[in-house]
Structures are given as C-alpha cells and as structure tokens.
Amino acid sequence: xxxxxxxxxxxxxxxxxxxxxxxxxxxxxxxxxxxxxxxxxxxxxxxxxxxxxxxxxxxxxxxxxxxxxxxxxxxxxxxxxxxxxxxxxxxxxxxxxxxxxxxxxxxxxxxxxxxxxxxxxxxxxxxxxxxxxxxxxxxxxxxxxxxxxxxxxxxxxxxxxxxxxxxxxxxxxxxxxxxxxxxxxxxxxxxxxxxxxxxxxxxxxxxxxxxxxxxxxxxxxxxxxxxxxxxxxxxxxxxxxxxxxxxxxxxxxxxxxxxxxxxxxxxxxxxxxxxxxxxxxxxxxxxxxxxxxxxxxxxxxxxxxxxxxxxxxxxxxxxxxxxxxxxxxxxxxxxxxxxxxxxxxxxxxxxxxxxxxxxxxxxxxxxxxxxxxxxxxxxxxxxxxxxxxxxxxxxxxxxxxxxxxxxxxxxxxxxxxxxxxxxxxxxxxxxxxxxxxxxxxxxx
Numbered sequence: 157x158x159x160x161x162x163x164x165x166x167x168x169x170x171x172x173x174x175x176x177x178x179x180x181x182x183x184x185x186x187x188x189x190x191x192x193x194x195x196x197x198x199x200x201x202x203x204x205x206x207x208x209x210x211x212x213x214x215x216x217x218x219x220x221x222x223x224x225x226x227x228x229x230x231x232x233x234x235x236x237x238x239x240x241x242x243x244x245x246x247x248x249x250x251x252x253x254x255x256x257x258x259x260x261x262x263x264x265x266x267x268x269x270x271x272x273x274x275x276x277x278x279x280x281x282x283x284x285x286x287x288x289x290x291x292x293x294x295x296x297x298x299x300x301x302x303x304x305x306x307x308x309x310x311x312x313x314x315x316x317x318x319x320x321x322x323x324x325x326x327x328x329x330x331x332x333x334x335x336x337x338x339x340x341x342x343x344x345x346x347x348x349x350x351x352x353x354x355x356x357x358x359x360x361x362x363x364x365x366x367x368x369x370x371x372x373x374x375x376x377x378x379x380x381x382x383x384x385x386x387x388x389x390x391x392x393x394x395x396x397x398x399x400x401x402x403x404x405x406x407x408x409x410x411x412x413x414x415x416x417x418x419x420x421x422x423x424x425x426x427x428x429x430x431x432x433x434x435x436x437x438x439x440x441x442x443x444x445x446x447x448x449x450x451x452x453x454x455x456x457x458x459x460x461x462x463x464x465x466x467x468x469x470x471x472x473x474x475x476x477x478x479x480x481x482x483x484x485x486x487x488x489x490x491x492x493x494x495x496x497x498x499x500x501x502x503x504x505x506x507x508x509x510x511x512x513x514x515x516x517x518x519x520x521x522x523x524x525x526x527x528x529x530x531x532x533x534x535x536x537x538x539x540x541x542x543x544x545x546x547x548x549x550x551x552x553x554x555x556x557x558x559x560x561x562x563x564x565x566x567x568x569x570x571x572x573x574x575x576x577x578x579x580x581x582x583x584x585x586x587x588x589x590x591x592x593x594x595x596x597x598x599x600x
Contacts, residue, residue, distance in 0.1 A: 187252075188253070188254065189392075191251050191252035191253060191254040192254045192256060193391060193392075194228070194229075194230060194251035194252070194254075195230065195249045195250060195251040195252075195254045195255055195256035196249065196256045196258075196412070197228070197230075197249070197251075197434075198227050198228060198230035198231065198232050198249030198250065198251050198256070199232055199247045199248060199249030199256045199257060199258045200247070200249070200258060201227050201228070201232060201249070202225065202227070202232030202233070202234050202247035202248070202249055202258075203234075203245060203247040203258050203260045203569075203572065205225070205232075205234070206234045206236060206245045206247060206260070207245070207260065207262055207569050210236075210243055210262055217234075217236075220235070221233050221234070221235040222234045222235070224250075227249075228251075229251065230249055230250055230251035230252075231249075231250050232247055232248060232249045232250070233247075233248050234246070234247050234248075235248075235580060235581060236581060237581040237582060239581070239582050242261050242262060242263050243261070243262040243263075244259065244260075244261055244581040244582060245259070245260045245261070245262065245581070246258070246259050246575065246579055246580065246581050247259075247260065248577065255577050256574070257574065257575050257576065257577050257578075257579055258572055258573070258574060258575070259572065259573055259574075259575045259579065259581075260569055260572040261569070261572075262569055269364075269498070269500055269519055270460075270498045270500075270516070270517035270519060270537040270538075271317075271537075271538060272317040272318060272319050272334075272517065272533065273288050273289075273290060273315075273316040273317055273318060273334060273517055273518070273531050273532070273533030274288060274316075274317075274318045274319075274517070274518050274523050274525075274531055274533075275318075275319055275320070275361075275517075275518070275519040275520070275523070276318075276319075276320045276322070276324075276520055276521070276522050276523035277320065277321055277322070277361075277362075277363050277502070277520070277521045277522070278320070278321065278322040278472075278476075278521055278522050279320055279322035279323050279324065279325070279340075279522050279523075280318055280320050280322075280323075280324045280325070280338075280522070280523045280524075280525075281324075281325045281327075281479070281522075281523070281524045281525065281526075282318075282324075282325065282326050282327075282328050282330040282332070282344075282348065282525045282526075283325065283327050283328040283524075283525070283526045284328045284329070284330070284509075284525065284526035284527045284528060284529065285328060285329050285330070285527070285528050286328060286330040286331070286508075286525045286526070286527075286528070286529055286530060286531070287309060287311065287330070287331045287333075287530040287531070287532075288316040288318060288330070288331070288332045288333065288334060288530070288531045288532075288533070289302075289311040289312050289313060289314065289315075289316040289331075289333035289334065289532055289533070290312060290313045290314065290315035290316040290333070290334065290532065290533040290534070290535055291312035291313055291515075291532055291533075291534065291535065292313070292534070292535045292536055293457075293458060293459040293460060293496075293515070293534045293536050294459070294536050297458065298312060298515055298532050301313070306331070306333075306349065306351065307331070307349055309331045309349075311331065311333045312532065313333070313535070314333040314334055314351050314352065315333075315334055315533060315535055316332065316333050316334035316531065316532070316533045317334040317335045317336070317337065317352070317533070318332060318334065318335070318336050318337070318338075319335075319336075319337040319338070319361070320337070320338045320339065320340075321339045321340075321360055321361065322338065322339065322340050323338055323340040323341055323342070323343060324336055324338035324341075324342045324343070325343050325344055326342060326343065326344035326345060326347065326348035326350070327343065327344035327347060327348075328344070328347070328348065328526070329347060329348065330344075330347075330348040330349070330525075331348070331349045331351075332348060332349065332350045332351065332352065333351045333352070334351070334352045334533070335352035335353045335354070336350055336352060336353070336354045337353075337356055337357050337359075338356060339356055339358075339360060341356070342354050363502035363519065363521070364502065365502060365503075366440070366466050366468045366500075366502065367573075368416065368440055368442070368468060369393065369414050369416055369440060369573075371393050371395045371414070371416050372395070372416045372440060372442065374395050375395075375397070376395040376396040376397040376416070376417060376418065377396060377397060378396065378397050378398045378399075378400070379396045379398070379399045379400070379417075380398075380399075380400045380401075380402075381400070381401050381402070381403075381405035381407055381426070382400075382401075382402045382403045382405060383402075383403040383404065383405065384403060384404045384405065385403070385405045385406075386405065386406045386407075386408075387405075387406075387407050387408070388407075388408050388409075388410070389407070389408070389409045389410065389413065389415075390410050390413075391410045391411055391412055391413045391434070391435070392413055392414075393413070393414045393415075393416075394409075394413065394414070394415045394416070395415075395416050395417070396415070396416070396417040396418070397417065397418045397419070398417070398418055398419040398420075398421065399417050399419070399420050399421065400421045401421070401422045401423075401426035401427075401428060401451065402422075402423050402424045402426050403424050403425070403426060404424065404425045404426065405426045405427075406426070406427045406428075406429065407426075407427070407428050407429070408429045408430075408431060409428070409429070409430050409431070409437050410430075410431045410434075411430055411431060411432045411433075411434060411435040411436050411437040411462070412434060412435025412436060412437070413435075413437045413438070414437075414438050414440070415437060415438070415439045415440070416439075416440045416442070417439070417440070417441060417442070418441070418442050418443045418444075419441070419443050419444045419445070419446075420439065420441055420444070420445050420446070420447075420465075421444075421446050422446070422447045422448070422449075422451035422452075422453060422493070423446075423447075423448045423449040423451055423491075424449045424450065424451065425449065425450045425451065426449075426451045426452075427451070427452045427453075427454075428451075428452070428453045428454075429454065429455065429456055430454070430455040430456065430462050430463050431455070431456055432455045432456070432457070432459070432461075432462035432463070436455075436461060436462050436463065436464055437455075437462070437463060437464070438464045438465075438466065439463075439464065439465045439466065440466050440468060441465060441466070441467045441468065441469065441487075442468050442469060443469050443485055444469065444471075444484070444485050444486050444487060445465065445467055445486070445487045445488070445499075446486050446487075446488070446490075447488075447489045447490075447493035447494075447495055447512070448489070448490045448491040448493050448510075449491045449492065449493065450491065450492045450493070450494075451491075451493050451494070452493070452494040452495075452496075453465075453494070453495050453496070453497065454494065454495070454496030454497065454515075455496060455497075458496045458515065459496070459534065459536055459540075460496060460497050460498050460515060460516030460517065460534035460536060460537050461498070461534075461536055461537055461540045462496075462497065463495075463496060463497030463498070463516075464497060464498050464500070465495075465497060465498070465499045465500070466500045466501075467487050467499065467500070467501035467504055467506075468503070469485045469487065469501070469503065469504050470482075470485070470503040470504060471484075471485035471486065471487060471503075471504045471505050472503060472504055472505050472521045472522055473503075475505065476522075478505070479505075479507055479524045479526065480505060480507045480524070481504060481505030481507070481522070485504070486507070487499075487501055487504050487505065487506050487507070487520075488505075488506050488507035488508055488509065488512075489507075489508050489509070489510070489512035489513075489514065489529070490507075490509045490510040490512060490527075491510045491511070491512065492510065492511050492512065493510070493512040493513075494512065494513050494514075494515070495512075495513075495514050495515070495516065496515045496516060496534075497515075497516045498516045498517045498518075498519075498534075498537060499514070499516070499517070499518045499519065499520075500519045501518075501519065501520045501521065502519070502520075502521060503521050504520055504521050504522075505520065505521060505522045505523075505524060506518050506520035506522070506523050506524070507524045507525075507526075508523075508524070508525045508526075508527075508529035508531065509525075509526050509527040509529055510527045510528070510529060511527065511528045511529065512527075512529045512530075513529070513530050513531075513532065514529075514530070514531045514532065515532045515534055516532075516533070516534045516537065517533055517534065517537055518531065
C-alpha cells in the first residue's frame with residue numbers, strides 16, 4: 157500500500173511540475189508578446205515625434221542618433237538622414253526586454269494613395285446603373301448623409317472624383333457626383349449624369365508597385381470558417397494561403413495587424429470585421445479577392461482608413477479587353493457584397509458588379525463597374541491616410557530638402573515598415589534605387 161501511495165505521489169508531482177513548466181512558459185510568451193506590442197507603440201511614438209519635428213522645420217538633429225527619450229514606461233531613439241528628396245527615419249522603441257524598429261520616409265507632396273473615389277491607370281468603365289459620390293465616415297454612416305437628390309438619385313456629397321491616365325467610359329446610366337479627369341477623354345457624357353468637371357487636368361500619375369512584407373515568403377495554411385462560427389485574430393503578423401469565409405461566420409482581426417494571404421474569399425452572409433481602435437489592418441493579397449453574396453469586409457466603426465487591401469496580382473496582362481481580367485485571379489465584389497476600406501491593385505483589373513457597394517476608394521490598373529454597383533468615396537482617407545508598408549504615391553518633385561521646403565510643399569510620411577534592430581538610414585549622398593525605401597527588412 158505504501159508503495160502504491162509513493163507511486164501516486166510521484167506521478168502527481170511529475171504532473172504538477174509539467175503543468176507549472178507549461179504555465180510558466182505560456183506566461184513568458186504572453187509577457188513577451190505584450191512587451192513587443194508596447195515596444196511597437198513606443199517606436200511609433202518616436203516616428204510620429206520625428207515627423208512632427210521635421211514638419212515644423214526642426215532638422216538640426218538630422219545625421220546622428222538622438223538620445224533615448226522616455227515614453228510610456230519605455231524609451232525611443234531616432235536616427236534620420238536626408239536622402240535625395242526624402243528624409244529617412246529609423247525609430248527604435250524599447251519596452252521591457254523587447255525592442256521594435258520602424259523605418260519611415262518623409263517627402264514633400266501627397267500623403268495618400270487614395271485621393272479620389274476611383275482611379276484606373278489605363279482606364280475606367282462605368283457601364284451600368286452606377287453611382288459614384290462621397291461622404292465622410294467621421295460624420296456618421298453613409299445613409300445618414302445621403303440626403304440630397306438629383307434626377308431621382310440620392311447621394312451624400314460631390315467629391316466622388318474619378319481619374320485615369322487613359323479613357324473613362326460612362327456609357328451606362330451612371331451618376332457621378334464629382335470630377336471626371338481622363339487623359340484620353342471621357343466617353344458617354346451624354347448618357348451619364350456628371351456633377352463636376354470633365355476637362356482633363358493634364359496631371360498624370362503612376363502607381364507604385366507593392367513591397368510585400370517579409371512574411372509573404374513563408375508558405376501559409378488555409379483558413380476556413382463556415383456556418384455560424386466566430387473567431388478572433390490578435391494584432392501582429394499573420395500568413396495564410398486561402399481564407400474562405402462563408403455561412404454566417406464572423407472573423408474579427410484586432411489591429412494593428414498585417415495579414416498576407418493568397419486568396420480571400422467571402423460569400424453568403426460572412427463578415428470580416430477589423431477592430432482598429434489602436435491601428436489599422438493591412439491585407440496583402442497575392443492572387444485573388446472575391447466578396448460576393450451578402451458578405452461584408454469592414455471595421456467595427458466602418459471607416460475606410462481602418463481596412464487597407466493591397467492586391468499584388470496581375471490579372472490584366474493578356475486580358476486587357478475583358479471586364480474581369482483573368483478569372484483565376486479575380487479581384488472585386490459581386491452580389492450584395494460590401495467593402496468599407498481602401499483597395500490598391502496597381503497591376504490588376506478590379507470589377508465591381510451586382511448591387512455591391514464600396515465605401516472608401518479603389519485604385520487599379522483598370523476599374524470596371526457594372527450592374528447597380530456603387531462607389532462611395534470616404535473623404536476621411538484624405539485626412540487620415542494610414543500608409544502602406546513600402547508603397548506611396550509616385551512623382552515626388554526632385555531637389556534638395558531645403559528647396560522642397562521653400563516651395564511650400566507639404567511634408568508627409570510617405571511610407572513605413574518594420575526593419576531589423578540596428579538598421580541605420582542610408583548615407584546622405586545615396587540615391588534611392590531598386591527596393592527603396594532603404595533599410596534591411598526584418599528576417600524573422
């Protein structure tokens with residue numbers, strides 16, 4: 157009996173030790189994850205402080221690292237250099253035992269990719285009963301602002317601009333409440349209603365290519381939710397192959413977060429919601445994006461800057477004269493799909509069809525809108541342009557930094573991304589080249 161008792165005690169002791177080991181390990185991981193997130197916030201504060209100082213003409217500190225600055229129980233250092241017509245800033249935040257480094261690039265010029273409701277590099281086609289207008293999500297929902305009416309069509313505001321380096325075809329019965337700027341002209345003006353200017357401005361533009369996060373090189377696993385499932389993804393970096401949301405499933409992602417996936421497929425009444433209380437969620441789609449049925453992709457407060465989708469796919473080449481491009485790489489909405497956010501697809505055809513609605517903005521190689529689809533530009537994108545990692549608007553004016561300032565250019569954060577600890581900005585005489593913005597990407 158004594159032997160049995162001793163054996164039981166030994167087994168229980170071993171189990172207790174194993175439990176304590178697992179609990180201690182999980183506690184360490186939890187603490188580490190929390191400290192990493194706080195280190196990110198501290199680094200972000202350092203970057204914001206540096207941008208603020210540059211905007212206010214304080215550039216005497218450029219060229220050498222600053223002394224550690226206390227912030228929220230952590231500390232940050234900043235090192236910046238002037239490179240051609242940009243200032244490259246490395247902000248490093250430390251909290252507890254964790255350190256996080258961010259690289260930011262400040263330029264003179266536009267601070268947002270999304271300065272119009274619809275942008276199509278080679279062309280835009282509105283061939284249905286479509287509506288393009290604008291609203292301000294900080295002032296409430298679209299429906300509460302859509303109190304105006306013209307020709308039986310309700311709308312909110314008249315900043316729903318369209319612009320293209322090619323032609324804009326308005327051969328459908330479209331209502332465009334905004335300016336239409338097409339380098340190669342506008343067709344179908346007699347059919348569509350345009351509440352704005354149609355003369356081309358002559359201001360061309362180019363679409364920057366995407367720089368995918370480092371985690372894009374890692375193979376992802378499929379993620380599927382059907383029926384009435386619910387799930388929560390915490391802030392940070394996530395990599396998937398195909399994310400398929402159907403039924404009445406609800407997936408919530410807490411920002412700030414970066415999600416890289418090959419395909420995002422949403423159908424039925426599925427919802428993908430972003431909690432952007434602390435920061436936005438950036439989706440990088442390498443193949444296709446398909447929102448159909450009554451599916452919805454939006455943030456909990458339904459503001460476009462909270463949800464940024466970057467489609468790094470070429471479904472245009474070889475399918476130049478089609479409305480959807482390569483169907484195996486479809487990017488767009490159909491049915492009653494709803495998207496509250498900003499979509500950037502510099503190499504692709506974006507198709508909006510059915511009775512789908514975009515509350516935000518779309519930038520594409522080619523934009524095709526048919527059926528009863530509507531595009532409602534969220535003017536908040538002009539004031540709160542959460543910036544993508546490694547992308548920006550092109551065409552920055554050349555010249556020295558002082559020359560840019562003397563011309564009265566607005567100084568803005570062009571891009572930001574995470575970099576390895578110890579990364580230094582390039583030398584002042586370096587020229588931005590392939591892979592710019594400079595800096596060594598994080599490898600882990």
